[in-house]
Structures are given as structure tokens and as C-alpha cells.
Amino acid sequence: MTSTRPPTRSTDRPNPVATSAPTASKETLARLRANLGQLSTVALRQMDQSLPWYRGLRPEERSALGLVAQQGISSYVSWLESPSAPQWVVNDVFGAAPSELTRSISLQMALQLIRAIVDVVESQVPHLAPQAEQSVLRESVLIYSREVAFATADVYARAAESRGAWDSRLEALVVDAIMRGEDPDSLRSRISAIGWKSQSDIVVMIGDTPENPGAGFVNDVRRAAARYARDCLVGIQGDRLILLLGGVNDAAAYVRLATYFGPGPVVHSTIAQTLQDATKSAQGALAALAAAHGWPEAPRPVSSTDLWPERLMNGDASARTALVEAVYQPLQAAGNGLIETLAAYIELGHSLEAASRELFIHTNTVRYRLKRVLDITSWDPLIPRDAFVLHCALTAGRLALPQQ
Structure with a gap:
């Protein structure tokens, strides 16, 4: 599993928390420090009462979120004591949480968590500060919660980018493994890790990669394939584009998806009923692509079986x-x-x-x-x-x- 740890501190990055935060008296700050444990206890109780999804988490996930809540309150007090100091919200608040937490806790849930903690701190303001400083304390809570919310979004964005990069690499490895005929058991575990569900009706399409496909090319292919197949993996190997389709339910998929390939022949394999058979079908399609220039009038796309004569003469x-x-x-x-x-x-x-x-x-x-x-x-x-x-x-x- 790829790591989604927040970035380390760097003095080159700007301070994410506003330095013009309201200031509180030393007495109020001391009272806040003395009541950190109570605030954390009340926050955890509030989370358990107001967030139904929190009660359904595994014990280790609840513990990790509890640490986030406690660290968030503690970091708030530290920031309030020294608002001009570079308090790195991402590390201070989320540093204790495991990176896997972003997989089980959605961004919406994380923001609900922040809102619950803010409500708790605001409700305790009358007990923590004199009347003259209550408005200052409430304003500081709002400023700090805003920065924590932005930091949360940053954590989830980085986690999504990291997972996307890892999934793309794993997807390319799976496509390559099928083409080379790796062990079916190890292949099955890897292909399931990227969400592949199809166990039958597997087809491979091979052709040239289009020139300048663009950043959204792979997603465009997946969206088009979703109309005709249950699963789709995309592999770009230099000038070769490979599509692995699972659960194909319409032969029109070949014609439609052929438009995403570059100029030149496009070959689709026979339909395989298992992952092990998919390797044989993929290798047949690869051999057909190598011999396709022997039939210039071939349709686009063309089945690997339609190129049997050319493959035969090409030494297949x-x-x-x-x-x-x-x-x-x-x-x-x-x-x-x-x-x-x-x-x-x-x-x-x-x-x-x-x-x-x-x-x-x-x-x-x-x-x-x-x-x-x-x-x-x-x-x-x-x-x-x-x-x-x-x-x-x-x-x-x-x-x-x-x-x-």
C-alpha cells in the first residue's frame, strides 16, 4: 500500500495558519492548557454522539481519530500562544494518524469531525475565558478551524494523487503480466487490488498509441469502455496501446474503442473465459498485430483469428x-x-x-x-x-x- 503521509516541514513553504490571529491573555491561555484533557474528553464524547459513522469504525480507526482530535485541540492552544510561529498544521494535527486512514474516512467525514470539535470548543468558551475575551477566543477558533479544514483537504488531495499514481503503475504491471503470461495466482491477487471483478469474457485490444494523447486520455478510454464492458485496464507501452476488457457484453465495443487508437491496424483477441486463457488470447492478438501489415485491406479493428493466414506466414x-x-x-x-x-x-x-x-x-x-x-x-x-x-x-x- 502506498504511503500518503503528509509532507515534511520545510522552511521554504509559507505558514498555512494566519499570523494575524486574535491574541488571548496569559490567564486564558493557562486555563486552556489546564483544560486540554477535559476538552479532548468532551470532543470524543461529542463525536460519538453526533457522528453515526464514527461509532461504526474499527477500534484502531477510532483511536487514530481520537488522537487527531486531541492533537488538533493541543495544536490550537500552541498556535494561540504564538500565532506568529510557523505551526505546521498538516504535521501537527495529522502527523499521529496512520496514512491508511484516508482510505476508510472520506473527506466529508473528516470535515464533519472538524465541525464537531469546533462546536465543542466554542461551547466551552464561557467556561474558559472571561466575558471580555470570549469573542476573541471564538474568532480564533474560527480562524484555526478554517486552516485545519484547508490542511485536511490538502492531505486528502495528496493521498488521492499518490493512490492514483500507484494504481496507474500497478495497472501497467498487470497488463504487462498478462501479455507475458505470469503465474495466474499472483496475477489474480494483483488484478483484484485495482478493482478488477470480471472472471470471464475477457478481451485484449492492441494498436498504436495516438500522438499526444493528453492528460485525460486514459480516463476518456475508461469512460467509453464502461458502456460495453464491466472492467477496463489501460496499458501504454511506448508506441503501443493495450486495452484489457472484462465482462464484454457488446461486440460494438471493438469498433467504438478502436477510435481511441493511433493510425494503423487495431487487433482484438478472441474472448477468454479465464485470466489464464487471457494470456493466450493476448499473445495471439500481439502476433496478429505483428502480421497485420500483410493484409492492408483488413477491417479496423480486426480479429486475431481473421489474421490466421498472415500469422502462419509470419512464423506463428x-x-x-x-x-x-x-x-x-x-x-x-x-x-x-x-x-x-x-x-x-x-x-x-x-x-x-x-x-x-x-x-x-x-x-x-x-x-x-x-x-x-x-x-x-x-x-x-x-x-x-x-x-x-x-x-x-x-x-x-x-x-x-x-x-x-
């Missing part, structure tokens, strides 16, 4: 295996002359009549068998690009057979 062994397992073997198992008919149709110039003459069957039989090829493989031999994929699958399947 996984593409060869996929063509054999997804196309050749199902056709071989179906029998009924489908492979022979498909081979004749392709080798004879995609002519139904020539294939029917070569096989001594009717043209309608050729047409029927080619329709069966489409039903089995989802690739249509009558479409030139699909026929090219089928041709590559036939070649890969033949090469995978043992030599006679």
Missing part, C-alpha cells in the same frame, strides 16, 4: 495449430468428401462447374458441400478472403499429417 506456430484444430480437423471428422470438394473448388479457380466435373458430382452437390464447410468452420468458401483462410488451413492440415 499457434496460428498453424489453430487452423488445423479449428478448420482442418473438423472438416476431416465430418467426412462426406468435404475436404476433397473444398480442395477441388479452390485449386480449379473457385469454379463450381469445374469442381463438379473433376469430382464427377452434380454442381448442386458441390454447392451443398461448400455450404457444409461454412456451417462447420464459419468460413465461407464463396467469399475470396474466407477461401484464402480455408486454403491455408488445408495446407497446414496436410503438413500436420504424417508423411506416407
Whole structure:
């Protein structure tokens, strides 16, 4: 967990508390010092009575907030004694609190806490100062509470910035781990640390990083992805942009999110049902991106499976295996002359009549068998690009057979 400790003191920073604060007499200051314990006790009691969320905190969190309240009152008295001295509110008031407190206590809760303490101190003014000094004491409480409120906002802003920077680094590490295929168990713990919830329907999109993406680019991508996916991680690796989408519920996500990539091909992987399978899908998408220039007319985005032929020619062994397992073997198992008919149709110039003459069957039989090829493989031999994929699958399947 990243640290959100307040910054250390520095004489180069201006005094956050106004130096023109009202002054109190020595007698009043002595009375304040003598009643610090009572003020702290009353403040804690008031917090417990007026703040419902305070009662629901864990004991260690209640203790930490109690220290903040006590330190705040003590620091107020010290400041009132020497208003021109550089009292560093952030350190003096929040220095005793653990950095993790900003995760469980919201800024609104912290401001409610300050208001409760101020109310307590103001209610005790008649018992702490003579009539002539009560207005001075109340004014000083208001000035000091204003500065504490500003200091509180500063603490939370710094904590948010620190968490955001850490989350961005962890997000980049998770994306890189998926691309490289790290151990699923360690990957699962890291990905859950950044709020990832999806356990299925995981897709990877890869393309070029746009020029000058801007400070809000990553948030813009996440907002766009939220319409189509349950989770989204963004990884920028130099000139490469990688999106990891979880719980994808609409294929339109690919087209919409492709507009956030730079010029050039954009590839999306197959849908993975586990994090372990996501690595295989991501590596397939990466191989497809490397071979995408072999098909200049490819749609944008294009599926990694649509680039099987180019991946095969680019030396991707996984593409060869996929063509054999997804196309050749199902056709071989179906029998009924489908492979022979498909081979004749392709080798004879995609002519139904020539294939029917070569096989001594009717043209309608050729047409029927080619329709069966489409039903089995989802690739249509009558479409030139699909026929090219089928041709590559036939070649890969033949090469995978043992030599006679």
C-alpha cells in the first residue's frame, strides 16, 4: 500500500495558519492548557454522539481519530500562544494518524469531525475565558478551524494523487503480466487490488498509441469502455496501446474503442473465459498485430483469428495449430468428401462447374458441400478472403499429417 503521509516541514513553504490571529491573555491561555484533557474528553464524547459513522469504525480507526482530535485541540492552544510561529498544521494535527486512514474516512467525514470539535470548543468558551475575551477566543477558533479544514483537504488531495499514481503503475504491471503470461495466482491477487471483478469474457485490444494523447486520455478510454464492458485496464507501452476488457457484453465495443487508437491496424483477441486463457488470447492478438501489415485491406479493428493466414506466414506456430484444430480437423471428422470438394473448388479457380466435373458430382452437390464447410468452420468458401483462410488451413492440415 502506498504511503500518503503528509509532507515534511520545510522552511521554504509559507505558514498555512494566519499570523494575524486574535491574541488571548496569559490567564486564558493557562486555563486552556489546564483544560486540554477535559476538552479532548468532551470532543470524543461529542463525536460519538453526533457522528453515526464514527461509532461504526474499527477500534484502531477510532483511536487514530481520537488522537487527531486531541492533537488538533493541543495544536490550537500552541498556535494561540504564538500565532506568529510557523505551526505546521498538516504535521501537527495529522502527523499521529496512520496514512491508511484516508482510505476508510472520506473527506466529508473528516470535515464533519472538524465541525464537531469546533462546536465543542466554542461551547466551552464561557467556561474558559472571561466575558471580555470570549469573542476573541471564538474568532480564533474560527480562524484555526478554517486552516485545519484547508490542511485536511490538502492531505486528502495528496493521498488521492499518490493512490492514483500507484494504481496507474500497478495497472501497467498487470497488463504487462498478462501479455507475458505470469503465474495466474499472483496475477489474480494483483488484478483484484485495482478493482478488477470480471472472471470471464475477457478481451485484449492492441494498436498504436495516438500522438499526444493528453492528460485525460486514459480516463476518456475508461469512460467509453464502461458502456460495453464491466472492467477496463489501460496499458501504454511506448508506441503501443493495450486495452484489457472484462465482462464484454457488446461486440460494438471493438469498433467504438478502436477510435481511441493511433493510425494503423487495431487487433482484438478472441474472448477468454479465464485470466489464464487471457494470456493466450493476448499473445495471439500481439502476433496478429505483428502480421497485420500483410493484409492492408483488413477491417479496423480486426480479429486475431481473421489474421490466421498472415500469422502462419509470419512464423506463428499457434496460428498453424489453430487452423488445423479449428478448420482442418473438423472438416476431416465430418467426412462426406468435404475436404476433397473444398480442395477441388479452390485449386480449379473457385469454379463450381469445374469442381463438379473433376469430382464427377452434380454442381448442386458441390454447392451443398461448400455450404457444409461454412456451417462447420464459419468460413465461407464463396467469399475470396474466407477461401484464402480455408486454403491455408488445408495446407497446414496436410503438413500436420504424417508423411506416407
